[in-house]
Amino acid sequence: MKHIFYKEKIKLNRILLAVIIINAAVLIYTFFRVRVGIMLNEPSGIWLDIILRNGIFYSKVETALYVSALLLGVMQFYPEFERKRFRLSCHLPLNEYKMIFYTSLFGIIVLTVLWLIDMAGVVLLASQFFPIDIYRAIPLVMFYWYINSLIIYTFASSLTLEASWNVKLRLALMMAGCIWAFKMEVYNSSLSYAVTAFLFAVFYCFSIYFPALRFRKGL
Template sequence: MYKAILYKEWLKIRWMVLGYLIILLGFLTYIGLDTRYWFEMNDPIQVWLVVIQRKILYYTAIKYIPVFAAIVLAIVQFVPEMVKKRYRLSFHLPIGETHSLLFMIAIGVGVILITSAIYLLGLTLIGITFFPAEITRSSLITVAPWLLAGIVTYLGATAVTVDPSWKYRIVYVLLFAPFIHSLFLESGYSEYQFSFGTYLLIALLFSIIVLFPGYRLRKGSKL
């Protein structure tokens, strides 16, 4: 039965995932080419000064990509379920409603994790090609909150899409938006290195919220 749900979700998201991968790989290629251009057009010392002293991150082009992708993913995955009240089809399947919803969300999170791994792999390849290991390691630590923001945004966008009430949708935006914003406040490298664990724990708490709209939907709440 879970295989069938995986099949349904895949049918919904496959083109979006493909599009996201193309865009992500395009941006990673751009960053790689741009970095090479820096080194070819400037003195390496100068590049070093810009990167280390002025704390210019060479990969900001992909800073918000996980967040945008997460919003699109939640829409592509859950809007078809909400239109014409199709969620009722899922709720009537001979499988626990909570399990079904959680599995659908898990698939979305899984897609984000896989694409995040590609994101990290791309950055690692660019990093080890042009910079010392310390810079590469620090770039991965720097982008970790951005990727976490992608997961939290996906959960928030899912809650907003699934809840039948506009009042609660606004509440979710007010809850999620400040936390997501707080993951983008860096002004240099690895600034979330020591606080990332706390952010991760808060993100886990946020993941519980997403069950609430599902529950409300199940019992037919309109207010």
């Protein structure tokens, strides 16, 4: 596994840097935006606005996360698709199901770490301006963003890896509907729903096997 991760890290060096920069920039921007808002208005009014209107003041982080997921998915698997480089990985003396799993797992781990950093950043930022009642409700909202980002990553990976444009289009039709299925715009939604959504996302992540095995075995 560590060797596959080594390869993926080399492959994604610049992309990793890019997504870190994008997310860091968005976090910093959000911090200053909130700070300005609090400075220029009565803070209790801002708090109330967030409470009454489910104000997701850190919504740009969601965009950054999804863009990162898309970039990771495409840039991780485009080199594999281009010139059928995936064949090299398939011939490594490693169980190919594991190889596919580890390759995808790398992207998922990167996304997870990114999300955790984003979440920590937003909670830390929010704790400077808001009471615990508000910032402890943030992780659950961002958890749904994480679920959606996993789906976007897998969608992008699967479509990128798929060698046939005909099948790419079909996969897009079949898998696209899930992308916004778990979008969440309110605080304190149901936890059981979040668990169901996460299980679905895990299930969805395994769909990378379809284009990978088509590549490998010529389905």
